[in-house]
Amino acid sequence: MTKLQGNKSNNTALILGTLIAAALIALALFAGRGKNDAKAQADTASGAAVKAQFDLSNKPVVGEASAPVEMIVVEDFKCPACKQFEGSIFLKVENDYVRSGKVKVYSVTWPFLAEIAKLPEDDSKYAAQAGECAFEHGGNDAFRQYKTILFRAQEDENKVWATKERLKELAANVPAIDQAKFGECLDSDATAARVDANEAEVKASGVNGTPSVFINGDKVENPGDYAQLQQAIDAALAKK
Numbered sequence: 111m112t113k114l115q116g117n118k119s120n121n122t123a124l125i126l127g128t129l130i131a132a133a134l135i136a137l138a139l140f141a142g143r144g145k146n147d148a149k150a151q152a153d154t155a156s157g158a159a160v161k162a163q164f165d166l167s168n169k170p171v172v173g174e175a176s177a178p179v180e181m182i183v184v185e186d187f188k189c190p191a192c193k194q195f196e197g198s199i200f201l202k203v204e205n206d207y208v209r210s211g212k213v214k215v216y217s218v219t220w221p222f223l224a225e226i227a228k229l230p231e232d233d234s235k236y237a238a239q240a241g242e243c244a245f246e247h248g249g250n251d252a253f254r255q256y257k258t259i260l261f262r263a264q265e266d267e268n269k270v271w272a273t274k275e276r277l278k279e280l281a282a283n284v285p286a287i288d289q290a291k292f293g294e295c296l297d298s299d300a301t302a303a304r305v306d307a308n309e310a311e312v313k314a315s316g317v318n319g320t321p322s323v324f325i326n327g328d329k330v331e332n333p334g335d336y337a338q339l340q341q342a343i344d345a346a347l348a349k350k
Contacts, residue, residue: 111191160315162324170250171217171250172254173214174211176211177213179207179214179326179343179347180325181325182323183321186219188233188272192321195321195333220238220308221305222309222320233270235305236274237260246295246300248284255283259284323339
């Protein structure tokens, strides 16, 4: 799993006069907004079960709508461990559970690697936005195909490779995508707000690395271990 290495910290500065009041107001607003994040972090630290906090109403999905088990996969398209997960574990889940109508799999993109690597361009976010544009202008199947192509085209996570031009070139390999609308969507950052909303949900769910997997809202501790993932899926199915 590729993990987030620590949290950003704000430098403490001495603020005089009216700036003190402004800082206190900002702190109050931040505290209110961060309640979900703080709770998720506290639950993780205490060993409490981490529950998913995702709105699945507009997320790309693979599988039948009537499937009794919901699997959520959180990934960064620049994450090498995610590429490995998609090329092995996900294919097994698809073969063993998705095709039989037992599991539906939702995709959530969390672009953080470019920021962690301090790259000059946030191409993790470009790739996440491109995925959302593919979904917006092609649907679930187009997203799935584009996602596969992105992972196959993946390069070194410590360099900028997922440029907007490259992402558009890769999208041209998916006939179901409306290329003109996709290009306009990516160039205008039309899906940036959706990617930011995903990030807020990811943090509220206590995710600190990719890939992360939830089964019916419960986090799987080691999704790279297919036996453990199967156990979680089978347990969820047994409750239905």
